[in-house]
Amino acid sequence: MNPQLHDVETLTGTYPFDIRQSIKTLRLNRFLWRMREPATRTLWLEDRTAAYDAAGLTDTERDLVDRADWLGLIQYGVCFFVLEKFARVVKVTNLEMYASMRGESLASFLTTRRVPGAV
Numbered sequence: 001m002n003p004q005l006h007d008v009e010t011l012t013g014t015y016p017f018d019i020r021q022s023i024k025t026l027r028l029n030r031f032l033w034r035m036r037e038p039a040t041r042t043l044w045l046e047d048r049t050a051a052y053d054a055a056g057l058t059d060t061e062r063d064l065v066d067r068a069d070w071l072g073l074i075q076y077g078v079c080f081f082v083l084e085k086f087a088r089v090v091k092v093t094n095l096e097m098y099a100s101m102r103g104e105s106l107a108s109f110l111t112t113r114r115v116p117g118a119v
Contacts, residue, residue, distance in 0.1 A: 021077035022077075022079070024077050025076060025077035025078055025079075027055055027056050027057060027061070028055075028057060028061045028064075028065075028073075028076070028077075028078060029078055029079050029082050030055070031051075031052075031055040031057060031061075031065075032065075032078065032082035032083065032085055032086045033082045033085060034055075035082075035085040035086050035088070035089050036085050041089050044089070045089070048062075048066070052065075060076075061076075064076060064078075065086070068086075068087075068090055068092065070083065070087075070097045070100045070101050071100065071101040071103075074101065083097065095109065095110070
């Protein structure tokens with residue numbers, strides 16, 4: 001284990017993406033990364049089962065994607081950068097993802113940011 005991650009699991013809300021997570025979630029991360037390709041997007045939008053079968057996703061992985069469970073996907077070990085690819089497919093902004101991960105509405109989340117005119 002990376003010594004910099006020693007006891008990281010004791011930090012509430014911390015879900016490091018390391019080599020172990022990368023290996024565990026390789027299929028799912030590849031699937032989400034490929035969402036940048038028109039053919040992959042089209043297949044998923046038209047026939048999710050075929051898309052999931054082609055990627056070899058487990059029932060758990062399929063459920064996380066179907067529900068766009070942003071926090072669940074991060075906790076499962078998905079890399080945030082591939083979530084961004086998927087979020088664009090389902091027309092969700094990064095700010096909406098962050099709010100969802102915190103269990104908040106976008107409006108509520110924006111009140112916690114220092115963004116002039118955001119609310």
